[in-house]
Amino acid sequence: MHTRDDARPAGQPLIIPIFIPHMGCPHQCIFCNQRAITGKTAQTPSVDQIQLEVNRFLKYGKKRPSTTQISFFGGSFLGLEKKTIRSLLRAAMPFVQAKEVDSIRFSTRPDAISPESLSLLDGFPVATVELGVQSMNDRVLYAAGRGHRASDTQAAAGQLKNRGYEMGLQMMVGLPADNDDGAMETARRIAELEPDFVRIYPTLVLEGSPLAGGYRDGRYRPMPLAACVTLVKRLFLYFNAHHIPVVRMGLQAADGLTRTGGLIAGPYHPAFGHLVHGEIVLDAVSSALDQMEKRPDPLTISVHPGMVSRVQGLHKQNISRLKTAFDLKNIVLHQDGRLAKGHLVVAGEHITLP
Ligand code: SF4
Known part of the structure; x- marks a missing residue:
């Protein structure tokens, strides 16, 4: 084989x-x-x-x-x-x-x-x-x-x-x-x-x-x-x-x-590739949050509907990891069909994924 x-x-x-x-x-x-x-x-x-x-x-x-x-x-x-x-x-x-x-x-x-x-x-x-x-x-x-x-x-x-x-x-x-x-x-x-x-x-x-x-x-x-x-x-x-x-x-x-x-x-x-892309999203959102002086809580992430599972990660692990790492109580995923796939808006900040 x-x-x-x-x-x-x-x-x-x-x-x-x-x-x-x-x-x-x-x-x-x-x-x-x-x-x-x-x-x-x-x-x-x-x-x-x-x-x-x-x-x-x-x-x-x-x-x-x-x-x-x-x-x-x-x-x-x-x-x-x-x-x-x-x-x-x-x-x-x-x-x-x-x-x-x-x-x-x-x-x-x-x-x-x-x-x-x-x-x-x-x-x-x-x-x-x-x-x-x-x-x-x-x-x-x-x-x-x-x-x-x-x-x-x-x-x-x-x-x-x-x-x-x-x-x-x-x-x-x-x-x-x-x-x-x-x-x-x-x-x-x-x-x-x-x-x-x-x-x-x-x-x-x-x-x-x-x-x-x-x-x-x-x-x-x-x-x-x-x-x-x-x-x-x-x-x-x-x-x-x-x-x-x-x-x-x-x-x-x-x-x-x-x-x-x-x-x-x-x-x-x-879904190996999905895991990889999920980790790329986690890195990108973490890096954006790292640079914010004040992080809103709840944190809103706007995303194209086709990207929701990638942002959540497997078993919504990305959400729980972000909550733990940045001491957030709540993360709201807002689906926005006007956003291109590969783009996110995290607390008002636009992110382009690799
Ligand atoms: S080249 Fe290697 S991987 Fe390909 S069939 Fe032969 S033994 Fe298997």
Whole structure:
């Protein structure tokens, strides 16, 4: 399994996901349980299955946005056999020719990118390629059993850029031998590669992965959820400051956790991104209150109706934390549809969120 791979790019086009298990992947990343599941539930979909799935999506999918893509996710696409790559692309091609779908996207390992592998894509309408970078620190990559180096990612990113692909880079936090500073350094080196978007995933302990053994005998301790949310928030803000969209933070059940079962431990939360954004709001409101000489009580926060849950935080934790930190008896959330999302008014003071 390659739970790190997914496909929802910036701008949220309609993505038609086709899961491609990486049968016989020669690698064994410590966080991956693909060997445990290969041969049991994993099958490369046939051309007929792909066409059925795409037609099902096109029929029942949401209102069509500006862009629709068929996404091969779940494995290292360019690590598959050449004939499999070609047959998958050929299965998707007619939908693009019929203008029902705009283009194709896939995710792959950095060391699967080469002039030869990219030439397999010639003539096919592939627009977007995502790389599972995970870390830009060779020591961390080695400890994770990735089998590639940061220089492979740099070389791969250069080739993708030269060929004009939209490029997404995925990084992980909480890998063995990594820490907060290491993650920030990975973000800095990823930003240098000028991706069109990034995804940030926490390291989770999955049944059947080598990490599960390390967890059970105490050699690996996953990040606590709160620390992980705070680190991912710092990364989000870093990428945001460099105008790089973060299209996903955290895994969702649909990423394969439920497909394979087996989440043993780690900072998983079904609304991980929501937790990150909630903490960003908490920081922004706290900073505004810090600067006020006199804080009104009750404190009124005006917010777009679509932002209420973000301001409240999970289980309204933001409200209780603000009350405790600033000794407030009451906080009133005032919904104001005229306010743009991403804007708050705290006791009359306008705040723009990152
Ligand atoms: S490259 Fe690593 S994460 Fe991807 S399928 Fe192989 S072992 Fe799993």
